[in-house]
Amino acid sequence: MLKAFYHLLARDLRLAFRSRHELANPLIFFVLVVTLFPLAVSPSAEVLRVMAPGVIWVSALLSVLLSLDRLFKQDYEDGSLDQLMLSPNPLVILVLAKVCAHWLLTGLPLVLVAPLLAMFMYVPDEAIGVLMLSLLLGTPVLSLVGAIGVSLTVAVNRGGVLLSLIILPLYIPILIFGANAVDVASDGMSVRGQMLFLGAVLALALSLAPLATAVALRITASR
Amino acid sequence: MPESESTNTTLLETRQLECVRDDRLLFRDLSINLSEGEILQVEGANGSGKTSLLRILCGLRLAEAGQVLWQGEDVSDVREDYYASMIYIGHLPCIKGDLTTLENIRSLLDTRSQSAPIEEIDAALTKVGLSGFDDVPSKALSSGQRRRILLAFLLLSKTRLWILDEPLTALDVQGVALVESMLMEHREAGGSAIFTTHHGMQLPCEMSSVTLGVQC
Numbered sequence: 001m002l003k004a005f006y007h008l009l010a011r012d013l014r015l016a017f018r019s020r021h022e023l024a025n026p027l028i029f030f031v032l033v034v035t036l037f038p039l040a041v042s043p044s045a046e047v048l049r050v051m052a053p054g055v056i057w058v059s060a061l062l063s064v065l066l067s068l069d070r071l072f073k074q075d076y077e078d079g080s081l082d083q084l085m086l087s088p089n090p091l092v093i094l095v096l097a098k099v100c101a102h103w104l105l106t107g108l109p110l111v112l113v114a115p116l117l118a119m120f121m122y123v124p125d126e127a128i129g130v131l132m133l134s135l136l137l138g139t140p141v142l143s144l145v146g147a148i149g150v151s152l153t154v155a156v157n158r159g160g161v162l163l164s165l166i167i168l169p170l171y172i173p174i175l176i177f178g179a180n181a182v183d184v185a186s187d188g189m190s191v192r193g194q195m196l197f198l199g200a201v202l203a204l205a206l207s208l209a210p211l212a213t214a215v216a217l218r219i220t221a222s223r
Numbered sequence: 224m225p226e227s228e229s230t231n232t233t234l235l236e237t238r239q240l241e242c243v244r245d246d247r248l249l250f251r252d253l254s255i256n257l258s259e260g261e262i263l264q265v266e267g268a269n270g271s272g273k274t275s276l277l278r279i280l281c282g283l284r285l286a287e288a289g290q291v292l293w294q295g296e297d298v299s300d301v302r303e304d305y306y307a308s309m310i311y312i313g314h315l316p317c318i319k320g321d322l323t324t325l326e327n328i329r330s331l332l333d334t335r336s337q338s339a340p341i342e343e344i345d346a347a348l349t350k351v352g353l354s355g356f357d358d359v360p361s362k363a364l365s366s367g368q369r370r371r372i373l374l375a376f377l378l379l380s381k382t383r384l385w386i387l388d389e390p391l392t393a394l395d396v397q398g399v400a401l402v403e404s405m406l407m408e409h410r411e412a413g414g415s416a417i418f419t420t421h422h423g424m425q426l427p428c429e430m431s432s433v434t435l436g437v438q439c
Contacts, residue, residue, distance in 0.1 A: 003333075007330065007334075008330075008334070011322075011326075014322070015319060015321055015322065018321035019321060074319075078315055078316055078318065079314075079315025079316060082313055082315070083317050083331060083334050083335075084334060086281060086282075086283070086306050086311055087334045087335055087336070088304075088306040088335060089334075089336055094334075221283050221284070222284045222285045
């Protein structure tokens with residue numbers, strides 16, 4: 001069972017590294033959106049410092065949202081998804097492997113590049129660690145919850161709008177607590193509450209979202 | 224006295240299957256009995272529900288009514304067991320263009336938690352006419368060659384039940400002969416198969432058939 005998890009994870013990572021341009025898309029989107037704000041709004045440190053947590057979090061969220069399509073689309077179109085569902089291994093484990101691969105390829109790079117953008121947006125040094133931690137806890141939730149939406153819409157042609165409508169309301173709590181944590185940390189206050197909330201949501205999503213995704217995939221396949 | 228044939232146990236059985244697609248009744252009260260070593264051809268015109276039937280047999284699609292039984296038990300209760308002993312090859316390729324032939328076969332086997340030593344994979348590739356292509360990215364192969372990768376996967380999976388949807392698609396004359404000989408060997412080894420095809424397939428053995436689309 002663990003082997004099946006590991007093999008599928010390795011396959012998805014290998015596939016992603018074979019088509020690198022797709023791999024860079026979410027990251028480039030993230031960096032571009034954040035860098036456009038100082039140009040469009042104001043380059044002054046006071047304005048940017050206030051906006052930074054929200055701008056960085058919103059960009060990260062949209063970047064993940066745009067990359068979600070990749071999660072099951074290709075496997076659905078070439079029939080590999082049928083083979084996954086006919087595997088003697090529990091589908092939940094395989095779903096978890098695919099979501100892990102998705103996070104490693106989109107969420108993790110965002111976490112790693114965020115400090116650079118934070119400095120660029122005049123986020124105080126003491127809040128940069130909090131920003132990274134909040135993204136580290138938050139982006140896996142975005143991938144996990146997003147997987148539920150993708151599995152429901154993968155059979156729909158141009159299901160992008162539908163996907164956003166299903167998923168965005170579920171992303172909002174993560175966005176609020178994530179951005180708020182960075183905001184509060186910039187003012188030098190404790191962010192324990194926000195971090196505990198993000199951690200709790202991650203634990204919840206990790207245990208329930210793969211189950212929901214697996215069921216949704218079976219429903220999609222049965223049409 | 225019972226013949227030796229009739230002592231064969233039933234592998235897969237359906238009871239009163241009914242399938243409706245887009246408000247159209249495709250079939251009703253369909254009961255199939257597939258025993259060990261039996262090869263069953265599903266016949267019917269385009270749109271008569273052949274693929275739907277095969278997907279129902281795999282448990283991918285839900286039937287409106289009826290049951291699919293694997294060795295006497297409902298497949299949804301013995302899913303793990305059933306999936307370990309059957310293999311389904313649909314008309315979609317299941318092949319990743321960015322992976323090589325060898326990697327594709329390995330990843331298909333990994334999904335089933337199976338593995339095969341390299342010599343065995345080589346032998347299977349030689350048998351399906353792909354020797355020398357193991358390091359070639361699959362996007363560089365023709366569609367017939369991609370189907371042949373699936374045939375190699377079929378050989379390596381060593382399952383008792385094959386469910387094949389249009390296995391002859393994109394294959395040349397030698398490919399058709401290859402599938403026929405594979406089915407014969409599979410049957411001799413005691414395996415069973417269900418398949419659909421629009422091409423004539425001549426197997427020098429007894430073959431049962433079920434025809435869909437006849438008004439009932």
